[in-house]
Amino acid sequence: MKKSSLIILLLITALTLTSCYETGVKMDFDSDGEMDLKINVEGDEDIASDDVNMVYWQLLTAFPEIDINYHSYKEDRDLKFERLKSISHEKIDHITFEKKNGRYEFEMELPPIYSELDESDDLFLNVIVTLPGEIDTANTINVEGNQSEWDLRIRDIHQSIKLEAVTE
Numbered sequence: 803m804k805k806s807s808l809i810i811l812l813l814i815t816a817l818t819l820t821s822c823y824e825t826g827v828k829m830d831f832d833s834d835g836e837m838d839l840k841i842n843v844e845g846d847e848d849i850a851s852d853d854v855n856m857v858y859w860q861l862l863t864a865f866p867e868i869d870i871n872y873h874s875y876k877e878d879r880d881l882k883f884e885r886l887k888s889i890s891h892e893k894i895d896h897i898t899f900e901k902k903n904g905r906y907e908f909e910m911e912l913p914p915i916y917s918e919l920d921e922s923d924d925l926f927l928n929v930i931v932t933l934p935g936e937i938d939t940a941n942t943i944n945v946e947g948n949q950s951e952w953d954l955r956i957r958d959i960h961q962s963i964k965l966e967a968v969t970e
Contacts, residue, residue, distance in 0.1 A: 823849070826841070826844070826930070827929050830932040858881050907968050908965075910965040912959075912964075913962060917960065920956050922956035923956070924956045929951065930951045937950055937970075941965065
């Protein structure tokens with residue numbers, strides 16, 4: 803299960819590299835480290851709805867666990883995947899969630915995707931994380947209340963990326 807969530811996320815995110823899609827991930831954590839997961843893939847205006855439909859069915863055919871574990875649907879040029887049940891952070895290798903001294907600490911480490919630097923400013927992945935408390939520090943400027951947001955650009959993905967947020 804650990805690997806299937808990461809594989810699905812990386813494959814869907816790989817669509818972004820075509821510059822025809824933007825991928826977003828939303829993770830809402832409760833105090834026990836269980837999270838609700840939503841993935842949204844938005845096709846731009848240059849992509850045909852039929853092409854999005856083809857990608858959607860390819861994903862469902864290649865990964866039957868999407869149909870089992872997610873409510874998935876297509877809206878015009880967008881693909882949406884919402885996990886049916888909360889999932890423990892412990893089941894996802896690249897995510898750490900801990901409670902220490904009354905504070906919640908979130909960390910997500912993404913592996914390098916490109917071996918060489920690409921200067922493109924195109925959006926690769928948008929990540930939104932909601933924690934069970936007001937966020938005190940995060941390695942992003944996009945923090946509001948208990949939510950942090952990171953916009954990862956193609957120029958960023960030639961090296962490992964660590965996303966971090968800590969509540970008060």
